[in-house]
Amino acid sequence: MTDQLVGAAPVAPPADPEAGAKRTARRRRWRLTGLVILGWLALYGVWEYGSWWFGSRLLPTPYEVLLSAVEIVESGNFLTDFSASVLKTFAGFGVAAAVGAPIGYLMGRYNYWRAFFHDGVTIAGTIPAIVYAVMSLIVFGLSNLGPILAVALVSAPYIALNVAEGIRGVDKSLVTMSEAFGRTPQQIRKEVLIPTIVPYVFAAIRMCFAVAWKVEALTEVFGGRNGVGFQIRTEYQLYDIAAVLAWMFLFIVFMLIIERLVLAKSEARLLSWRPQERSSAL
């Protein structure tokens, strides 16, 4: 036994640690990609099985939905309704940012304003989206303003609370450092305050985006004259479930593109200083 140990092969020289780290990162990325594909395949399998179980009239197969989506895109109505929904979502989101961000700033910066807004914002954030949808339709009727108001009302509390948290999370020692070096309040705002709240703002945008388009579509289902929600209602009345799912599918694709190509990319660029962003870029 001892002889075997003594006569063991010499220990190999340590490999290049940087190459090793890159190899590990590559392997991790492949494993993650594999899991994403597996997730999609599982979803597809469940859907196919569901179609077989319920019958394709009640739950059309993925292929039927895809055909219907192609038909919608080719019909020409797609762009008009789609852009109407997207524009209303963005407009609502813009209103929410214009109202929510200053409220969040005041809540994060001053205790008095925090006391003034806190309960109102919390209550506004807990009211179900459907209540906002119905209220907006009552106030604005069948105009485009209904969905915009609904999106704004649902998103504004999220934005306000996240911006407030961001402001409260500012590292005081960096502010003291800036003051000790004679930096002006404008410089401190630009170099310390805003970079601190950027991650919080991104979290708010992502959260709001996921909720905003659902509320927008829901409001159109109840009382829209155009848009994806309106088309979903029309197809539902015609009992064309494949078309209902196709509209939903197209909207999801668009939102995924926005999320992955616009939000995720700009977040990675703006937050490249964070260790987790750098390691994911390896």
Place this chain on the structure above:
Amino acid sequence: MAVLTIKNLAKTFNVGTPKASRVLDDISFDVRGGTFVSIVGPSGCGKSTLLNIISGVEEHTSGDISLTSDSGGPARMGYVFQDPRLLPWRSVMKNMMYVQNDRSEETVARARKYLDMVGLAKNADFFPGQLSGGMQQRVGIARAFAVEPDLLLMDEPFSHLDAITARGLRAQLQDIWAQSKKTVVFVTHDVVEAVELSDRIIVLQPGGRIYEDITIDLPRPRRQTDPTVATLQAEVLGRLEAMKTLSRTAAA
């Protein structure tokens, strides 16, 4: 010529309340241009408060402080903190430039020069999160020197570092100071460090009064291994121990 003059300075926290506590009492001293002055004393004797008052971050309750600059304009100050306090979202070079008043070529070159002096010229484009604690503190030191301050304030800048890194940085600080000859007020609770670096040591006692003002007349560069440095360190340490005993007796 004195760069910094302090006369009868006092600081009381929570003035006019039952919680009022005096942390600095009747502090008077001046600091001549180009000297390295350390303020030492036990924890809670008001060292950091004094530095914050000098920098203007904190108000004093009574007394006078005056700062003069070579240019005749307002005095410029640099500050090295206990922790590096770098903006994590800015590169090392951008951190250096953040505290500068202009973006001229001369200023950029000066920032680069001090980064080079602390051995981090190659890391100018790194983010602070990519550097070790010691390297970050070196950036903090370079940043403070690069503003070409009339007065450089240092608040226990090596207290969060391990002994070996701190020793290396002390040597580096001595070299940079020897070249720049800036006026420095250095706060520390480490007497050994104070003797190694300073021309003069002001000892604060509990209650925030000056106990002793000691001149350190030793040739530079000084190293801890030098017997004359070690002897003087032991002597100053002995005086500090005597002060502590005296304070304890008075308190009893």
